Amino acid sequence: MVLAAPVTVPYVRYSIRAAHWWLARAFSALLKSSNLQKGEIDGLTVSSFTLAPDTAIGLTQHLGLSPRWLDHIPLGGASGVVALRRAARAVQAGDADVVACIAGDTNHVDSFRLTLANFSQFARDAVYPYGAGGPNASFAFLTAYYMQKHGAKREDFGKLCVAQRANALRFDSSLFKKPLTLEEYLAARPIAEPLHLFDCVMPCAGAEAFLVLSEQKAKKLKLPYARLLGTIERHNAFASDPVQMRAGWALDREDLYRQAGVGPKDMDFVQTYDDYPVISLMQLEDLGFCEKGEGPAFVRKHGFTWDGSFPLNTSGGQLSVGQAGAAGGFLGMVEAIRQLTGRAEGRQVKSAKLGLVSGFGMINYDRGLGSGAAILGTSKA
């Protein structure tokens, strides 16, 4: 199973368009980059927070599509990995030949507040009435707890943010065009202590997409591709932990590496889900790049730019590209395909053969529920 045609519709802070517009742009860009006709794409997954009242099926009529396999994947930051998994199985089972996985959201001036207020039943009942901080407040708790338990400092989180900004400056579609220094990071205004401005993603509008198809088909279509070597998914893991310090990766990582026949040390880059930097550390620990609690030491030891000792979120991640709703869960996947097909332009990781992409989504109440990961390799891997 392979992934091809990585597509990003350049992000904007606010858009007067509907989610459908962004998803249409993504689908159209997929056709353009793959030279396929609309009718040749016979499978579709859609991820979006702002598509309501429509879902994937409404989008088929909106865009004049007639897929023989369709899935709506409303899993936020986990939707990239999950869409890949669903699509790969569909192709494997012969339910579809070419699946378009698209994710996109619009962002009107008041969209974010409305999304927060109605995010989930638990959020509406037990989080939103407490200051309406949304994920900022939830991640402030996790960050505070992590700092106090594992001795992380603001500088550690800052190092990740600064490196990702350097990566984003080499990615045309990112929202952030100015360099960020550690001094600026530290001096930023507080949002929900200990989180400050640059720890929080900026909600925006945008879309991401890629194709999933068989290797044979990709070769036939002469599409550059990345191979899927292993993938895991888990929801609501460790539900009785009083505060989230780990997620499903910690439960399933051995399975992941066994499927791919490689280990964490073999990865040439990693794309974590990074709506807040603490979550990147949690993923690096749970996925076996360092022990639990050693995230801060790991950060101090490595460089995280595209040309550093541990290339991380090489397009800038959501922290520096922006969080276009559910597209945020696709950002790392799309960038990984670029890296493995040699199309990452000014931020190409040298001789990258293997990469790991991780997804994390849906702060339903006090923690993120969905987690997933995939190991991708070049066509030769």
Next chain:
Amino acid sequence: MERPKRKNPVLRTRLPTLPPAARSRVALGLTAAAALGRFELQQCRECGMVQYPPREACQSCLSVNLIWKIQQPEGELLAQTVLHHSNDLFFRERLPWRLGLVKLDCGPTVVAHLHEAVRQRVHVRAMLDRAGQAVIAALPSKESSDMADDRQLREFTCDPKQRKVLVTDGKTGLGQALVKALAKAGADIIWVGHTEPWKKFAGFDELQKIPQVTLLPLDVTDSKNVREAAAEIAGKVDILVNNAEHHRSFGIANRQGVETARAEMDVNYFGFLRLAQEFGPAMRSRGADGKASAVAWVNLLSIYAHANFPPHGTFSASKAAAHSLAQCLRAEMRPAGVRVINVFPGPLDDEWNQLLPPPKLAPDTLARSILGALREGVEDVYPGDVAQEWLARWRDNPKALERELSA
């Protein structure tokens, strides 16, 4: 706590905003308990699992046989944050805002409004917020004298400290006990209504000695008089306690004509309606008027408002009418964040309950309960053993109570 500055009448009065009020129906179980000042969480009848946030089924055994049960309100603070940004107007106007993540000893982890003095151990309380919905507040495990002064906590309570209060009837034992308790609690001004300003009632001199007290001619059966009183002070009243009451015994057969019943209705129902019409709008407009804003309206009802007590049958009916009207007032006050507190006492130890057996409620005890309700952010108060017992019987089986009372 610093005394609020005098209001500059030229500046615009801030309009009231409310914290987010939307809840699922199942989550209103927390509100139902908080209205009574109880800390209850959902518990599974089959496996005993205590869970939060509220669910439609047990997360452990999937049973739908769930009840709301009083829980040990203790826990451990895991992490805290201070919000400096909020997407909601109410909180935006009140930043910075402290929140805590608390692991309760009974199991679940809860997000809570966090009192400034909390260290590690936490006492939690379910409180009604300005929108009238329950939220969980994390308070210090050891109570201190200035605990209620916490800026955030005062957003949930109606503490009379530094607030201006109207007590509609100073003539009764309860009225006088209330005035003394309010004065002791640090109320800024206490207007005390009396129906017959041309003569001194028992205890008049003692009330006048309290520095905060201003006596006010007020007869709730006189529309014109209520309007005049409102014109004078309605724009300043932060807490209105309507304790004016007309109480006679007997039901239907023991009395001829409707005069007594009409007099009861005129004070207990129409008196309340007159006050609500004249004072309500002014209080509604001052729901967010600085540190000492309009916060509460207290109704002296009766446990007989829930189920008629035939030996005091017409009185019960007037209190039932007042209770119904209080629900209407509650709905109308809610957009301003002004809380309507209903007090449902059992028989008071006064001349009109002479023939009832003890226990009977002493005016001092009732006054203390009302003060407690203001401070603790509850809206339905059942003071004393009789009221608690009636409440339990009524909640358990209202029809059974009706039969028991008619025996």
